[in-house]
Structures are given as structure tokens and as C-alpha cells.
Amino acid sequence: MTMRETEWRRKAKDVGQEHLFAFWDELTLDQRDMLLAQLASIDLESVPTLVEKYVRNKPDFSPGGASIEPVNDYPNDHTNPRRAWDRAHYHALGEEMLRRGEVAAFTVAGGQGTRLGYDGPKGCYPGSAVRGRPLFECLSRWLVGAEKRYGHAVPWYIMTSPLNDEATRAFFGEHKNFGLDAANISFFQQGVVPSFDAASGRILLSDRHVIATNPDGHGGSLKALHASGALADMRGRGVRHISYFQIDNPLARAVDPVFLGLHAHAPDSSAQMSSKMVAKTEPGEKVGVFAKVGGTVGVIEYSDLPGELASRRRADGSLVFNAGNVAIHALGVEFVEGLSRAGAGLPYHRAEKKVPHIDLETGRRVEPSAANGIKLETFVFDAISMCDASLVYETDRVDEFAPIKNASGSDSPESSAMLQTERAARWLEAVGVRVPRKADGSPDCVLEIDPARAMRAEDLRSGPLPMAIEQGARVVID
Numbered sequence: 171m172t173m174r175e176t177e178w179r180r181k182a183k184d185v186g187q188e189h190l191f192a193f194w195d196e197l198t199l200d201q202r203d204m205l206l207a208q209l210a211s212i213d214l215e216s217v218p219t220l221v222e223k224y225v226r227n228k229p230d231f232s233p234g235g236a237s238i239e240p241v242n243d244y245p246n247d248h249t250n251p252r253r254a255w256d257r258a259h260y261h262a263l264g265e266e267m268l269r270r271g272e273v274a275a276f277t278v279a280g281g282q283g284t285r286l287g288y289d290g291p292k293g294c295y296p297g298s299a300v301r302g303r304p305l306f307e308c309l310s311r312w313l314v315g316a317e318k319r320y321g322h323a324v325p326w327y328i329m330t331s332p333l334n335d336e337a338t339r340a341f342f343g344e345h346k347n348f349g350l351d352a353a354n355i356s357f358f359q360q361g362v363v364p365s366f367d368a369a370s371g372r373i374l375l376s377d378r379h380v381i382a383t384n385p386d387g388h389g390g391s392l393k394a395l396h397a398s399g400a401l402a403d404m405r406g407r408g409v410r411h412i413s414y415f416q417i418d419n420p421l422a423r424a425v426d427p428v429f430l431g432l433h434a435h436a437p438d439s440s441a442q443m444s445s446k447m448v449a450k451t452e453p454g455e456k457v458g459v460f461a462k463v464g465g466t467v468g469v470i471e472y473s474d475l476p477g478e479l480a481s482r483r484r485a486d487g488s489l490v491f492n493a494g495n496v497a498i499h500a501l502g503v504e505f506v507e508g509l510s511r512a513g514a515g516l517p518y519h520r521a522e523k524k525v526p527h528i529d530l531e532t533g534r535r536v537e538p539s540a541a542n543g544i545k546l547e548t549f550v551f552d553a554i555s556m557c558d559a560s561l562v563y564e565t566d567r568v569d570e571f572a573p574i575k576n577a578s579g580s581d582s583p584e585s586s587a588m589l590q591t592e593r594a595a596r597w598l599e600a601v602g603v604r605v606p607r608k609a610d611g612s613p614d615c616v617l618e619i620d621p622a623r624a625m626r627a628e629d630l631r632s633g634p635l636p637m638a639i640e641q642g643a644r645v646v647i648d
Contacts, residue, residue: 175202178209185217186371192530193378201379208381212364220363221371224520225544231519232474236464240490243447243460243562244432257428263435264427267411268320274409275313275324275424276395278388278550279306279338279417280331280360286577291334294341297420297574299587299594300618300644305417305574306341308621310348312424315622324425325354325407327400331385335359358398361386363518365525366544374527374543377535382525382543388416388497389516389548396510404503410434411441412506414499414550421572421590422498423625432563433500440558442505445551447493448567453480458551460493460562467562468555469495493562495551496571509553516548568592591617594647595639597627604638614641620648 175194182188190209194202223229248257267273281292288295296302303311313324330338339357342348347355362383364373374382386393391414395401404412411434415422423429433444447460458469459480472480475491482490525543529536554560565571572589575581594617595605606614617639624630630647639645 174206178206181214182209185214186221187214187217187373189372189530190375190381192375193528193533196533197379205379205381208383211362212381212383217364217373220518220546221366224518224546225366225368225371228520229517231471231517233463233470237462238470238476238479238491239462241447241460241462241467241493241562242438243493243564244436246564246566260431260435261428262431264429264431265320267430267434268316268324268425268427269322271322271408272410273324273425273430274327274404274407274412275309276327276329276391276412276414277309277417277424278329278360278391278414280329280334280385281417282334285575286583291330291338291341293328293338293417295574296583297586298618299590299616300646304341304345305420306338307345307348308420309415309417309422309424310350311621312625314349315620315625316425318622319625323351323354325356325404325409326350326424327356327358327395327404327412329360329391329394330357331360332362333385356398356400356403358394358400360394361390361397363546365523366546367527368522368542368544374525375530376525376527378528378533382527384545385547387519387547388550389552391550392501392506392509392516392553395506401503401507401510410503412501412503414497414501416497416573418575419496419498419571419573420586421570421593423570424621429498429563429565430500432561436561438559439561440502440505442502442557442560443554444500444561444563445554446496446498446565446570447562448496448565448571450489450492450494451567453477453489455494457494457496459491460495461491463555466555467557467560469549469551493564496565497550498565498570499550501553505557509556516550516552518546518548521545521547568596587616588612591615594619597624597630598635598639598647600627601630601635603635606639606641615639616644618646620646623648 182190248255279293283292283295293306294304297305297308317323363386365382365384376382413425434441456472458471461470479491522541523543523545524538526537572586573581574586591613595613608614
């Protein structure tokens with residue numbers, strides 16, 4: 171045995187995972203190197219704890235007996251008597267942050283387009299309503315517009331996965347970084363955790379020399395920001411706040427001055443981590459809900475929110491617990507650094523899945539017909555409860571939430587294009603452009619507004635516009 175092999179055999183045995191070497195004698199030298207390299211990328215010392223806490227047991231994330239109260243969010247309508255606030259003031263503060271270069275954009279983009287029937291990184295999938303711009307380009311246009319408007323580049327950090335990192339980097343190269351300076355774009359990979367056999371707690375092998383792993387979830391993004399050197403790079407650039415969003419939402423504002431101003435300067439914000447919400451459409455909508463649990467703001471998964479609370483309504487008929495989580499956040503660089511320094515890891519969430527694996531007795535690949543494995547992942551919203559104070563800001567669903575997750579039905583390319591068109595129609599109508607509408611009130615056209623031209627309706631006044639949109643037309647405003 172080599173010293174390297176001896177060392178890793180000992181480490182695997184110490185944590186009860188010596189079976190990972192079951193096929194060692196049959197492997198080529200390259201395959202042995204691959205297995206040892208993969209072992210080095212996994213935190214083996216934590217495995218016994220993970221097995222005991224998450225495989226042999228099922229953690230309970232329900233509120234239990236803790237008090238549950240609705241969050242006191244900032245309403246989208248800043249004149250709402252429930253909580254009136256000065257939108258213009260916070261918009262101006264956010265714009266000043268952008269002018270000073272205090273903001274970075276951060277996109278979680280580790281997923282593939284498998285559910286969309288697309289072979290490649292999800293960010294490469296056509297996302298805009300008319301031109302079919304890739305999702306990466308939909309978001310990059312906000313950053314192009316922000317640099318033109320505020321005179322300072324917004325650095326963009328993109329978290330990929332081992333599965334799509336190479337393809338993502340190549341895609342940006344092919345598209346000349348979508349008009350952005352390559353020096354202001356950083357890619358890094360999210361971490362992975364091993365997949366476990368539900369019955370034995372053993373780490374599964376997906377091949378004789380390959381450990382079965384899965385991405386550690388969007389919560390792993392905070393750890394990856396530190397481990398990759400991205401936080402240090404932000405510090406060197408003078409960045410103090412991070413605008414966080416996921417790749418599948420082409421309507422997400424990559425940088426939103428109003429939200430950033432609230433996050434950094436509102437009196438009830440710690441400037442550590444703030445979140446956007448949309449009002450839930452009905453009690454059973456399957457989205458997590460922002461709430462105060464035991465006095466602390468956090469997210470309750472829809473399945474953990476008691477039915478009586480989910481259905482409770484105000485006098486005006488709106489849901490009391492209506493603050494739906496849309497995975498758009500602002501984070502303080504210092505806060506993320508503090509979590510890393512303290513070693514404050516987010517809790518894992520357990521999912522029972524069908525995990526293909528190699529049978530240790532026969533060496534044959536098994537394609538299970540029922541859930542046989544445990545996959546673990548972390549959720550970024552669990553960091554909210556670690557804040558001294560966390561702010562929630564309501565955004566309009568049509569204005570900022572049109573995710574593309576499924577090939578058809580809800581959250582599909584078709585539903586996203588309809589929402590993108592509706593937002594564009596509202597913006598155009600707000601500045602006097604006539605937009606044709608069907609009998610049900612929906613636009614009778616397909617519209618796309620380039621964020622580099624307009625980040626809000628008022629921005630459309632600064633350039634040429636048509637007097638009216640023709641019925642059935644497909645129009646891009648740029």
C-alpha cells in the first residue's frame with residue numbers, strides 16, 4: 171500500500187465507511203486516484219454525526235410549541251396604512267450604494283435543465299419572452315444597465331456545481347460574457363455531500379470508484395462564498411452587501427435599489443440578511459412562509475405551518491400568514507464572514523430519494539424502484555434566524571417572480587412568458603403606451619423589456635417608445 175492509500179483507508183475505517191475500498195483491487199491507477207481525490211473533497215470526520223442525526227433519525231423542523239406570529243413586512247404599496255414608508259428615500263439610499271460600488275450580485279446556478287427537457291446548465295436555457303435570451307443573459311442585462319446608470323460595475327459571483335461548472339464557463343466565453351467585463355465575473359463551485367443508504371448509513375457508491383454525492387443545497391452557497399475566496403475578493407473591491415437570487419427567475423432584479431436601501435438602512439434591519447416576499451395566492455400554495463417563530467424571523471415550510479394559521483385571514487380578506495418566500499435576499503458581507511469564522515453551519519434537511527448505486531456483493535449497478543437513499547442539503551433561508559434582526563419586503567408577484575422550473579403548467583416557460591409580458595404591459599401603460607388586451611384582461615401580444623433600458627417603468631420615459639402595441643405583436647423594448 172502507498173502512504174496515501176493507507177491514510178485514507180484508515181480514515182474511512184475510523185468513520186465506519188471502509189466499504190468505499192471494496193473494489194480497490196479491481197481499479198486502474200487513474201480510478202484509484204479519482205476515488206482518493208473524491209475522499210479528500212468530503213468532510214469524512216462529520217460522517218458519523220450526519221448518519222446519526224439525519225439518516226437514523228428525522229430532525230423535526232416544525233415550530234413545535236413556539237409562538238408563531240406574522241412578520242411586519244414592508245408592503246409593496248408604500249402608502250399602505252398598515253405600514254406606510256418612504257420608498258423614494260430608500261430608493262435614493264440604494265442608488266448611492268450602487269454608485270459607491272458597495273453591492274455585488276450573487277447567482278445560485280448549480281442546476282441542470284433536466285426538468286425542462288434541456289441538456290445543459292439551467293442558466294443556458296432560453297428565458298426571455300420574445301428573444302429567448304438565456305437566463306444568464308436575462309440577469310446580466312440588469313448588471314449592464316446598473317453600470318451604465320450608476321457609473322460603477324457590479325461584480326457578479328456565480329455558484330456552479332461540479333456537474334455544470336465547465337459548461338457554464340464555456341457558455342459565458344461563447345457569448346463574450348454578455349457584454350460584461352470578464353474581470354467582474356467570478357465562478358466557483360458549490361460543495362457536495364455524500365448520499366447515504368437509508369438502511370445501513372453507509373455512503374453509497376455510484377460506480378466502483380465513484381462516491382455517490384449530491385450538491386449541498388443553496389444553503390451551501392454561504393460556505394462556498396468563503397471557501398472560494400469570493401468574500402475576500404468582495405472585501406478587496408469595497409463590496410459590503412450581496413444581492414442574492416437564483417438562476418431560474420428571469421424577472422428577478424439582480425440589483426434593486428429600494429430593497430438594498432431598506433436592507434442597509436431601515437431602522438428595524440440589522441443589515442445582515444433581508445428577504446423579499448410575495449403575497450400567497452391561497453392558503454395551500456406550496457411556498458415557505460416568513461413568520462416570527464418564538465420572536466425570531468424565519469421561514470416555515472408550507473408543510474409545517476399549521477392549517478389553522480395558513481387559513482387565517484384579516485378583516486380585508488387577505489391571509490395573515492401570506493409572506494411567501496421567493497428566494498431573493500440581501501446579505502451583509504460581514505454577516506456571511508461571521509458565520510464562516512464562527513463555523514456556524516446551517517442545519518441539513520433530509521430527503522428520501524431513489525439513489526442508483528453499486529451492489530457491494532455483486533459489483534452490479536442497482537436502479538432502485540423505491541426510495542433507498544438519504545440525500546442531505548442546506549437551505550439559505552435558515553441563516554435568517556441567525557440575524558440580530560431581519561427585514562422582509564413585499565414585492566409584486568408580476569413584477570419580480572416568474573420562475574422557470576417545469577416544462578409545462580405552473581412555473582413553466584409559458585407561464586413565465588405571460589408574467590414577463592404582463593409586467594412589460596403595465597410598465598408601458600404607466601408611461602402612456604396603449605397595449606391591446608384580451609377579454610380576460612391579459613395582454614394580446616408578447617412583450618419584452620430589456621433591463622439595460624429600464625429597471626422600472628419610469629425609466630422608459632428617457633427613450634423612444636411606440637404610441638401603441640399592435641394586437642398579436644411580439645415586441646422588444648431596448
